[in-house]
Amino acid sequence: MTLEAINLAKHYPVRGANRVVNALNGVSLTVGAGETLGIVGESGCGKSTLAKVLVRLEEPTSGRVMLDGIDLTALTGGRLRGQRRRIQMVFQDPYSALNPRLTAGRALDEVLTVHHLSGDGRGRSRRVSELLDMVGLPPQFADRYPHEMSGGQRQRVGIARALAVEPQVLLLDEPVSALDVSVRAEIMNLLVRLRGELGLSYLFISHDVAMVRHLSDRVAVMYLGRIVEVGSWSDVLDRPRHPYTRALRDAVPVPDPRVTQSIEATVTGEVPDPAKPPSGCPFHPRCPIAEDVCRTVEPRLLDLAPGHAAACHVAARTAGQSGPVAT
């Protein structure tokens, strides 16, 4: 299994203005079988739009989504539904993702019925118990309504529902962000276990650098609709090349008072309005090491080391690359 995004763009028109918001600006990525790609970035970076485009909740303006060589963006109707089943989404807020009038069992049964899975009523009910068991819930849980569940239990049901159609890829959009620390640990451990047991691939989308570091094989950092750095989790988060990745990582308070961490802000200003992106490098107005070239030429995502790419003129030069002007 390989899920591939090729040069994805998503532009939204701005109401009442002759402008567009470039929510995604040429994003390419690959997720292999059993691999977890973490996508980290702040609000407005395009990570949620990317998720929606990948499962075709939104149509891309341009670019393609390929699953094992099949162009999902070109499929329609039954053939699209057949392929789309292989990629399932888990949302941040399980409460709004679950129908409040359906018990956990009914919610799962409904998915199985719609997709003609697990045969008759008895087969489905056996499968419901199996799905609940997979996410660590007892079979009696089938009778519970969402309001009778804790946040962690609801997220388990949300994961069970995604697993019901036997997907190969889970798109996890901030799956633990709304949860308390102790519950977050449970769900993270569950995700690790399921990945191993079912050989799933994950796209783990989060603003939480610590969680992304904990779960990912590779990490992509997004800023203003672009991937600005991508590589193995340790390369990107422990040896970042892009100044934005560095700022993002250093902004996360370390839960240890003995770690000397500057209280000073590592990056000034706010994320620019995506409808009015800066010229050149999108990060240059906030960048501590910006040079003249950064104000005019947008840097490309270049390999600076094997499997480790960043879109930064300064990083490219210091890595001994040919430099942005030549590309």
Place this chain on the structure above:
Amino acid sequence: MGGPALLEVEDLAVAARSRQGDLEIVHGVGLRLGPGETVGLVGETGSGKSLTMLALMRLLSPPLGITRGRVTFDGRELTALPERGMRELRGSQMAMIYQDPMTSLNPLMRIGAQVAEAMTAHGVAKGEAQRRSLELLARVEIPDPERTARSYPHEFSGGMRQRAVIAMALAMRPKLLIADEPTTALDVTIQQQILALVNELRRELGMATIWVTHDLGVVARLVDRVVVMYAGHVVEDAPVDQLFHAPQHPYTRRLLAALPNPADDTRPALVQIPGRPPLPTDVVEGCPFRERCDQAREACRVRPTLEWRAAGRVACWVPVEEWRP
């Protein structure tokens, strides 16, 4: 913890009151804060940390109410003060900022006017308040204060709104700031800017601060002392270094272990805390953490009181030396 206290909370209890009787949610909290001291108040959802803060500010609304205990602030007993006296103190001597800045902002009023009002409400003349509001907006690093003072909250980003709220809260140079998750909804780079700003202002004004948060990273970076709440009880109260490196309560220890360690390359499984905290409606016998605690024993059937151990206080019968690994 010697010297005179700026804030002293003794046995403070909060309940939801009804004709059927009181349902106690905060069960007799005690804490003490010296002038200029920075304390973190941590706990998970439902631990009672925000309610405790609202109670000591006397901002609870029915059916919630204080059912027992005493709050003394700067020598005055708040729990005995008439509402008028409280109104004078709030916003001048003690201020509170919240997760959602819109809690404190009027959507129909210009930002500059709201900052000025925070001062005129406490007797500052109008012209003076207007002049100082511009200074304050500049101090909280809002760009182009002359122009932005005329903006409405909806024209601001979340980070800018929180800056405006900080300007309002600090306008009268309070002695105590209660910051209730003010950066939780913000992006991490903006959170860092706001934390740095409040920390600077705190030092400038010599202001005591209580950071209410579920984020142990924020606490590690900012505070002198940490108070941990669980199910409406204070379970541990210790200097920040001891709390993180020699926690005395099993709940504190497990809470810390539930976080991924950013320096660990092996990325081991996170420590879980099985079960869930008791709800106010549950009948709890003994220690509220007993059911989930890996150290629980017979003695824990009796509720532990907060006692001194090492440099802090802890509500646990089992000394660390006797903990099972």
